[in-house]
Amino acid sequence: MARYALALIICTAASLSLWKTSHYYFFIYIELERWFGGSTYFHFGFWWLIALFAPWAFPQITKKQKYDPIGARLLLILLAIAVLEEFSQAFIPSRGFSWQDVQTNSFGCVAGYFSAQLLSLGWRWIKIMVPKPFETADKRQASKASEQR
Secondary structure (H helix, E strand, O other), X not given: OHHHHHHHHHHHHHHHHXXXXXXXXXXXXXXXXXXXXXXXXXXXHHHHHHHHHHHHHOHHHXXXXXXXXXXXXXXXXXXXXXXXXXXXXHHOOOOOOOHHHHHHHXXXXXXXXXXXXXHHHHHHHHHHHOOOOOOOHHHHHHHHHHHHO
């Protein structure tokens, strides 16, 4: 499910980027951008969403390894893609490269990635701390005693 959501987010972002590049009904795109607060919010929002769903879409890349103790390989991959995507706009005549956009994309990636990590940590905490329905105190004590052995 996470991969479908990630694919939908990426397709939406790519479609909006192509729409802006094509200048087809450009005034409608500009109004849409203004409605969301400007291109900075678009850049941050889409990269935040991409980085939020990527750890669940590709959990094997976020697992901690001996050479990657915090599991940041996926974050580095996302940051590289975000920077390269912005650099690619320098070669399109109707678009332009902006360091502010690179910073916004990068900040959105980092914020989204760590938001996903916090949500995962919270979910694991809830699964541990909240008792299962219809679980009696005796069963909880027995399971804790077996864990201590």
